[in-house]
Amino acid sequence: MRIRVVALLVVALVAAPVISLLWRVPWSRMSSLLTEEVVTDAISLSLISSVLAAVVALTLGVPVALLLSRMEGVLASITRALMMLPMVLPPVVGGAALLFAFGRRGTLGAALEEVSGLVLPYSLAGVVLANAFVALPFVVLTIEGSLRTLDPRFELAAASLGANQFHTTVKVVLPMVRSSLIAAGFLAWARALGEFGATITFAGNVPGKTQTLPLAVFVAMETDQEAALVMSVVLILVSLVVLLTMRDRWWPSR
Amino acid sequence: MNEINRPLLDAHVVVERGDLLLDVALRVAPGETIALMGPNGAGKTSLLYSLFGWLPLRSGWILLDGQTLDAPGEDRSVPPHLRNLGMVFDDGLLFPHMTVGQNLAFGSDTKLVDPDLVELLELAPLVAKQIHHLSAGQRQRVALARTLLAKPKMVLLDEPLSSLDPSARGQARDLIKSAFDSQLSGALLVTHDPADAFTLADRVMVLENGKVSQFDSLTALSTQPSTPWIASLIGWNFFTGSARDSIVVLPDGIEIATSHSGLSGEMTVAINPGSVSLFLESPGGSPRNNWRCEVSNVQFVGQVARVTLSGVMQIHADITKAAAAELGLHQGLELWASVKATEVLVQGSSRPS
Amino acid sequence: MTEFVDILLPELTDRYPGLQVQINIAGSGTLVNQIVEGADADVVLLAGANHMARLQAENAFLPPVPIARNSLTVVVSSNLAESVTTISDLRDAGLQGAVCVPGAPCGELAVAFARAVNLDLSNATREPNVKAVLSKVVRGEVDYGFVYRSDALMAANEVKAIEAEGLDSFTTSYSLALKNSDEVSVSFLEVVTQSKVSRVLEELGFLSR
Numbered sequence: 001m002r003i004r005v006v007a008l009l010v011v012a013l014v015a016a017p018v019i020s021l022l023w024r025v026p027w028s029r030m031s032s033l034l035t036e037e038v039v040t041d042a043i044s045l046s047l048i049s050s051v052l053a054a055v056v057a058l059t060l061g062v063p064v065a066l067l068l069s070r071m072e073g074v075l076a077s078i079t080r081a082l083m084m085l086p087m088v089l090p091p092v093v094g095g096a097a098l099l100f101a102f103g104r105r106g107t108l109g110a111a112l113e114e115v116s117g118l119v120l121p122y123s124l125a126g127v128v129l130a131n132a133f134v135a136l137p138f139v140v141l142t143i144e145g146s147l148r149t150l151d152p153r154f155e156l157a158a159a160s161l162g163a164n165q166f167h168t169t170v171k172v173v174l175p176m177v178r179s180s181l182i183a184a185g186f187l188a189w190a191r192a193l194g195e196f197g198a199t200i201t202f203a204g205n206v207p208g209k210t211q212t213l214p215l216a217v218f219v220a221m222e223t224d225q226e227a228a229l230v231m232s233v234v235l236i237l238v239s240l241v242v243l244l245t246m247r248d249r250w251w252p253s254r
Numbered sequence: 255m256n257e258i259n260r261p262l263l264d265a266h267v268v269v270e271r272g273d274l275l276l277d278v279a280l281r282v283a284p285g286e287t288i289a290l291m292g293p294n295g296a297g298k299t300s301l302l303y304s305l306f307g308w309l310p311l312r313s314g315w316i317l318l319d320g321q322t323l324d325a326p327g328e329d330r331s332v333p334p335h336l337r338n339l340g341m342v343f344d345d346g347l348l349f350p351h352m353t354v355g356q357n358l359a360f361g362s363d364t365k366l367v368d369p370d371l372v373e374l375l376e377l378a379p380l381v382a383k384q385i386h387h388l389s390a391g392q393r394q395r396v397a398l399a400r401t402l403l404a405k406p407k408m409v410l411l412d413e414p415l416s417s418l419d420p421s422a423r424g425q426a427r428d429l430i431k432s433a434f435d436s437q438l439s440g441a442l443l444v445t446h447d448p449a450d451a452f453t454l455a456d457r458v459m460v461l462e463n464g465k466v467s468q469f470d471s472l473t474a475l476s477t478q479p480s481t482p483w484i485a486s487l488i489g490w491n492f493f494t495g496s497a498r499d500s501i502v503v504l505p506d507g508i509e510i511a512t513s514h515s516g517l518s519g520e521m522t523v524a525i526n527p528g529s530v531s532l533f534l535e536s537p538g539g540s541p542r543n544n545w546r547c548e549v550s551n552v553q554f555v556g557q558v559a560r561v562t563l564s565g566v567m568q569i570h571a572d573i574t575k576a577a578a579a580e581l582g583l584h585q586g587l588e589l590w591a592s593v594k595a596t597e598v599l600v601q602g603s604s605r606p607s
Numbered sequence: 608m609t610e611f612v613d614i615l616l617p618e619l620t621d622r623y624p625g626l627q628v629q630i631n632i633a634g635s636g637t638l639v640n641q642i643v644e645g646a647d648a649d650v651v652l653l654a655g656a657n658h659m660a661r662l663q664a665e666n667a668f669l670p671p672v673p674i675a676r677n678s679l680t681v682v683v684s685s686n687l688a689e690s691v692t693t694i695s696d697l698r699d700a701g702l703q704g705a706v707c708v709p710g711a712p713c714g715e716l717a718v719a720f721a722r723a724v725n726l727d728l729s730n731a732t733r734e735p736n737v738k739a740v741l742s743k744v745v746r747g748e749v750d751y752g753f754v755y756r757s758d759a760l761m762a763a764n765e766v767k768a769i770e771a772e773g774l775d776s777f778t779t780s781y782s783l784a785l786k787n788s789d790e791v792s793v794s795f796l797e798v799v800t801q802s803k804v805s806r807v808l809e810e811l812g813f814l815s816r
Contacts (some may be wrong), residue, residue: 099746105746105747120733122730138537154347154349156303157347158335158349159306160361160406161335161340161400162334175351177350178351200735204705204743222634222637224710
């Protein structure tokens with residue numbers, strides 16, 4: 001009984017800020033604000049970049065998860081800790097680190113600009129890179145976890161039927177952890193959608209190019225709070241829809 | 255090299271795994287099935303995994319059909335998927351995200367599944383099914399078929415029948431036997447059940463603590479066990495006689511009824527002492543396989559009483575201590591020994607050994 | 608203004624030994640938001656008249672006192688010091704610019720100036736504050752940035768300021784408001800408005816009030 005009371009209080013504690021925010025939303029201005037160019041740009045940019053980031057994080061995360069799930073010992077722990085860093089680091093630090101590597105004066109970024117003329121900061125590619133960077137740990141963690149619960153003899157069985165490692169991975173291993181791939185994709189997408197610090201630090205804040213919803217909210221908080229509230233509502237709604245959609249995959253349903 | 259006398263598998267496997275040092279030399283002739291028995295932790299599964307390349311050899315070699323799979327001295331090792339070795343696991347290990355048909359087609363290059371094998375293993379009605387709709391016995395049949403369809407040079411089976419309940423075992427064993435007879439070039443079968451060894455294998459290799467303690471026919475193991483473990487495992491009754499349809503007639507005229515039909519020639523039958531029932535009065539029902547005997551010796555091993563009977567039929571029976579007390583067993587007591595025809599295992603001695 | 612406060616604060620703590628001063632540094636818009644939403648402050652120092660006006664509308668602070676002014680400047684990264692010397696050089700489409708976010712006074716000044724000289728800033732990144740703009744230029748992450756004269760002076764070794772007619776007429780003012788006229792607050796006002804402070808401000812690149 002007491003536990004129930006405490007639990008309800010905690011739920012209320014989480015719900016209170018969200019409800020207070022909704023309370024302040026200028027519903028009468030909703031439609032006119034939602035059609036402002038800055039807002040529509042931010043919404044579409046956020047949707048595009050977060051989906052791309054999830055795809056990139058998934059593509060990069062799967063090989064790492066496969067590798068880690070087969071490694072043991074100190075080297076595995078070090079590699080795993082390294083892969084988890086972007087999850088623990090303040091995103092701003094992650095963004096700064098990205099800047100030092102892939103920025104215009106960064107070790108790799110300068111070379112990249114020299115060779116291909118490609119500049120990652122202030123571009124959609126930069127947003128996707130920053131978002132994928134912070135989302136990658138969620139992908140690796142989720143997929144490695146379920147790979148480790150997979151009976152390794154399935155790989156043996158596939159090999160005994162003549163399948164090489166790539167064939168085994170694509171036809172047997174990955175399909176068998178399919179639900180965790182989906183969960184990892186959703187998690188990465190959700191993390192990317194809410195990403196702020198790494199994005200503004202690395203990709204900058206160019207309206208229509210790198211100004212995602214969280215960045216637009218940040219700017220609007222100082223200029224037009226009502227616009228900020230409207231964009232926050234969009235973020236809350238999208239997040240809730242996704243959380244409800246993936247609930248059966250993320251925690252066991254009854 | 256003499257192609258005809260060349261063994262299918264010629265291996266000397268030395269593997270370290272924790273405290274266990276596995277050191278086994280093994281030759282398997284083409285078409286031969288070897289049963290691998292031994293206490294838990296003796297290294298049976300480790301032997302299979304090392305043949306498969308899943309465990310690295312510390313020293314030794316593995317030659318399959320003349321091809322070098324492993325020779326640490328020569329610093330080369332064929333990766334598992336190129337070894338042409340099939341593997342059947344105790345729980346089948348079918349891929350759960352595929353249908354039966356997709357599982358069957360996984361290892362074979364062609365989409366066409368061998369119709370003979372499908373018929374033999376009664377798989378036709380299962381092909382479109384999802385794995386989780388299969389019974390344990392069906393899974394094992396699919397697993398066996400999946401492995402055989404990949405046309406391996408040799409099959410390694412890790413307790414393939416252990417997940418089946420006793421009633422399904424006999425049937426599955428018969429199916430495996432017919433599949434082996436028609437399809438197989440050689441097999442290594444890990445089992446705990448002497449019945450598997452007797453029915454399916456030509457020879458039995460017993461591993462204890464990583465070493466081979468005996469490598470011979472099951473009858474030889476039974477009559478001359480080299481270690482206490484073998485003696486305790488195999489107190490089986492073996493009889494040789496000439497078969498006539500469902501009956502095996504022993505030289506002294508005793509008839510043993512089996513559940514098979516169409517038998518002929520010289521046959522060996524095996525009877526598990528646990529399958530021999532003892533009665534003070536003549537049991538009713540089937541008149542076959544009831545023999546009037548006399549108790550010549552009673553030995554107690556744990557909760558089991560091993561009764562040695564003589565008279566018309568020389569046979570061992572294992573009964574519980576409680577049952578022994580109820581019968582009032584003592585030397586010289588006359589009673590009836592009874593064995594169901596379905597409990598009589600048959601092996602033709604015409605198979606190569 | 609951070610440096611300015613850092614220089615003058617010891618004078619206040621000398622007068623009141625044991626005085627604990629808590630400083631919350633943020634953009635002016637954010638500061639006003641925080642105060643409006645209930646953050647506690649005895650003294651507030653803001654850039655830009657509009658933010659101060661918003662604060663005054665809340666009637667929670669005493670009328671503001673002007674402290675200093677700052678004028679808009681364009682700085683270019685050191686490797687472009689030779690090639691980019693005028694405002695029209697900035698119109699090169701390949702150059703990446705940085706300005707403050709629209710809510711910050713430095714951002715509003717930059718946008719106003721750009722409109723006046725017909726400079727397209729739509730591709731410039733909007734940085735949270737003027738320090739972020741400056742550091743991007745210093746590190747070469749952007750080619751040019753709109754900052755304050757004081758910032759350009761502070762980073763004179765690492766960036767080059769562009770001279771342009773009329774830039775110095777785009778100024779913003781810093782003003783200070785007290786919540787109460789208690790002794791310590793008034794002392795702080797005295798410290799930051801004493802006559803010798805104008806020299807400190809000048810050295811830092813600010814304009815006098």
